[in-house]
Amino acid sequence: MSTEQVEVLVVGAGQAGVAMSEHLGTAGVPHLVLERDRIAERWRTGRWDSLVANGPAWHDRFPNMEFGEVDPDGFAAKDQVADYFADYAQKISAPIRCGVAVTSVRRNSGRPGFTIETSEGTVEARFVVAATGPFQIPVIPPIVPDSAGLTQIHSSSYRNSAQLPEGGVLVVGAGSSGVQIADELRASGRDVYLSVGPHDRPPRSYRGRDFCWWLGVLGLWDLETPPAGAEHVTIAVSGAHGGRTVDFRELAAAGITLVGRTAGHRDGVLTFETDLAANIAAGDASYLALLREADEYVDRNGLDLPAEPEAHLLGPDPACVTDPLVELDLAAAGVTSIVWATGFTTDYGWLQVDAFDEHGRPAHRRGVSTEPGVYFVGLPWLSRRGSSFIWGVWHDAKHIADHIVTQRGYLAYRAPRPPQ
Template sequence: MTASAAEKTDTLVVGAGQAGIAMSEHLSKLGVPHLVLERNRIADCWRTRRWDSLVANGPAWHDRLPGLEFDDVEPDAFAPKERIADYFEDYAKKIDAPIRTGVEVKRVERNVGRPGFTIETSEGVIEASRVVAATGPFQHPVIPPIAPKHEKIAQIHSAEYRNPEQLPEGGVLVVGAGSSGVQIADELRRAGKKVYLSVGPHNRPPRAYRGRDFCWWLGVLGEWDAEAMKPGTEHVTIAVSGAHGGNTVDFRELAHRGITLVGMTKSFDADKVTFQPDLVDNLKYGDENYLSLLDAADNFIADNGLDLPEEPEARDILSDPACVTAPLSELDLAEAGVTSIIWATGFKVDYGWLRPENALDEMGRPKHHRGVSSAPGIYFLGLPWLSHRGSSFIWGVWHDAKYIADQIGKQRKYLAYHQAAQDRASDEPDSVYPASGIQEASNLGAN
């Protein structure tokens, strides 16, 4: 398709998950012509890249967009993943989002000598003045290079895990104890598997405290609005779960129920895996985070005179199980009967389709401020810490989308002024003053 025959729109949004849908809503409110492209189905990752039993990690009153409530999930309950995917499809219909599914964006390039971008897609060429990358952070699963290279052990990323029946007979090593790793390890233990859980530095907030969910506490305490991570916490995960009605993640409790806790996974040598001697320190770090939130909540209640029930038992810490008092430094996988490894080790972004200069750094990561790229006309949405701690959460991305839409609206007004000024200039005569008037003014100046 030639450039002259290309479809045109003002703003192209790439991705129709929570970020793309929120972006569409705000662009529509501002009257910005736009198009949303999704290579699969709306909110497809919720359906195809999550395990079968997953529920939202936040309650239904919190983990949603402002314009639509769940009509079949209690406010304090946790919506199943399929219901969340359906919710986003319902929301897209509600706002009449101009979404095209089954269309992959292959390349975005800045036009030369004229404004805007040319976008190559699986369905043809589109030209747009602006592009919003709303593909989110979960694009490519990351398995670290220490992973053993032999085929004796079945290895999958948590993005590929679906249920315990998927794994071969035998024990499992789960590497990574954030929300995904903890929930998968617990499910495997409940299914009768022998489970080893590799635990790194983590935050573990209470699921609820004194009658309020931790999402509420982070809100009233201003934690969701934090604009940057605290120094040294870049690799600290958060261990929280809505599974089984929602319970505080307690690693000691998991160990008392049969999971063997180990430190961070260090290396593999044939069938032997070595662990860092940091398990006790990592659990202590999580305990301190947990107790600090209880302290902050108690202070908030006292300062504001809230009538919420006391909960002294929340400060009880279970005794250390044997795997903590005498932690393993290494494990022979064959001798332990471990036949599978699940890598709950996160994801990396992939913007290989985005070619404009200055949009990405040398590592392929977005260069931006609050989602506004250093490359004019390019925007990013849905990333962790895009503008604040809540940026990658469903409700948080909605607020980030509003900010970006407002920036797009401002740019459109500036360009509209430029066009109007050009139109006015083209309608004016060649000279504002008659020739005699110019000569008279010149003579006056000479005097």
């Protein structure tokens, strides 16, 4: 079987791979994108049925194409997002080959570039871009054994309430996914417990502007490193129900029992940390801090945006916060399922090059890895806070494409012959 030759191989055709293809194509760089499933497959089959984007359509998109059937201030459904990327790939004539899995990437010895083994043969490339994103391996903490007799699934496998057996549900994790799933389960008539860890809780909108707008004008999307201790803090924000601020007091008033972080399990009894009130208070502090920054921005610039003093008022903590559960007998409470909204880890076992630190994390600067010729795109905080959003991925990909173009220029240099 012959070996295919390409200049740049991009692995993955989600939002990162499509953005990468656009910028490489615009720069005239020959490339190939390999995708083991379909374009933006995770949006189609790796999310629950009712999921919508967390950012409004005017903001959460690539600069060169709008969402066709979504109001600019609305929130695109997951299939609409997937269709958007498929349409975008067609618009830019992206050279994407679906149904091809990359199994290994190794640097060539004694010659430039890399040899890539795939499910359909061998490819050689001068440059490799890993665009597989951060959501690769679901993480379920080893707290509750399979022998406990509960249905346990990760949020990436959750689709709707009907897939779970009858009975109550514990949702572990109070970021965007956990909050929305818990709210949906409670609305379906379930008894729901929500395990709340540290989080930031921005307002969905304030003074007539979405929080995405506020983070933009306040320069917060451009933060290059997370605040100390906040590298892995989850964000509780939702586009569900047309977009509204996540308020744990409202969730409790709707019948959801809030508990602290899930700590352990023994003989059918779950134990929780005593950190619930502190986590709620810290989330409130992040919420109020953004409101104050927004108010200062309005005053400083003389903007005609209506004041919203009621947004600063927080109700009393519910009883489940002031007198929190520290343990829960699952059988006595009728809990039959646990949904673990506990995030993901990456899997770069196929990328067999020196591009990782001592903890196995990608070692890079703005996506340019420590292994010359290897790049990463689509990771949180790749270059700044906005890297996790669709538009942020697009800008990160532009930087990487520019770097590749520069390197190609150096490699194309030929020294003039000395005079005879």
